[in-house]
Amino acid sequence: MKYAIVTGGTSGLGLGVAKMxxxxxxxxxxxYIGPDFEDRMDNFxxxxxxxxxxxxxxxxxxxxxxxxxxxxxxxxxxGMTVRRSFTEMKDDEWDAMMEVAVNSHxxxxxxxxxxxxxxxxxxxxxxxxxxxxxxxxxxxxVTKAAVHALCRNLVKEFEGxxxxxxxxxxxxxxxxxxAAKPEEIKQNIYKKTAIHRFATVDExxxxxxxxxxxxxxxxxxxxVNGGYCFK
Numbered sequence: 001m002k003y004a005i006v007t008g009g010t011s012g013l014g015l016g017v018a019k020m021x022x023x024x025x026x027x028x029x030x031x032y033i034g035p036d037f038e039d040r041m042d043n044f045x046x047x048x049x050x051x052x053x054x055x056x057x058x059x060x061x062x063x064x065x066x067x068x069x070x071x072x073x074x075x076x077x078x079g080m081t082v083r084r085s086f087t088e089m090k091d092d093e094w095d096a097m098m099e100v101a102v103n104s105h106x107x108x109x110x111x112x113x114x115x116x117x118x119x120x121x122x123x124x125x126x127x128x129x130x131x132x133x134x135x136x137x138x139x140x141x142v143t144k145a146a147v148h149a150l151c152r153n154l155v156k157e158f159e160g161x162x163x164x165x166x167x168x169x170x171x172x173x174x175x176x177x178x179a180a181k182p183e184e185i186k187q188n189i190y191k192k193t194a195i196h197r198f199a200t201v202d203e204x205x206x207x208x209x210x211x212x213x214x215x216x217x218x219x220x221x222x223x224v225n226g227g228y229c230f231k
Contacts, residue, residue, distance in 0.1 A: 171225030194227025
């Protein structure tokens with residue numbers, strides 16, 4: 001059996017990726033924050049971890065190290081956003097967003113490095129907002145741009161091992177995160193997207209599957225955005 005970690009792995013895109021890995025025969029350790037996750041699935045563990053808190057991140061690392069070796073796949077999916085304007089963003093909010101999306105994942109990959117066998121897969125969830133600046137939440141775009149840079153730079157650390165490092169860069173996806181958006185805002189986004197809708201979770205999960213199955217895809221930022229801002 002192969003072993004995987006999926007951060008933010010109990011809802012939306014993260015859960016979709018976790019289920020895909022389960023279907024491929026992986027044992028999955030998922031992190032999450034928020035309401036307790038009570039669903040039960042074979043070969044799946046959900047760990048409530050606040051990734052803004054490094055002590056909790058290190059405890060999770062220690063748990064996984066004690067349970068398994070090797071670790072064949074790491075999916076760095078967790079992220080957060082605080083919808084506040086550039087001039088109103090607070091220092092601790094900026095720090096929290098960077099801690100979840102970038103720092104906690106850097107720590108995990110560094111700490112698990114010796115457990116990652118040749119031919120493994122490391123995947124990040126990036127964002128189109130890390131490529132095309134958005135009108136709101138500057139900090140979110142910056143954190144995702146940093147995720148893209150972390151992905152590309154890690155390729156050199158795994159050079160010659162057959163382990164690949166890639167980022168899937170979605171546009172807007174129909175997840176619970178987007179469900180709360182007012183319909184007017186959704187329609188404005190549809191107008192900026194050549195396919196005139198959000199992606200489904202399964203459509204984005206297929207890009208993760210592609211990176212897992214194809215050993216020559218490496219160091220890529222794979223945009224799956226429906227033609228966002230194509231006009």
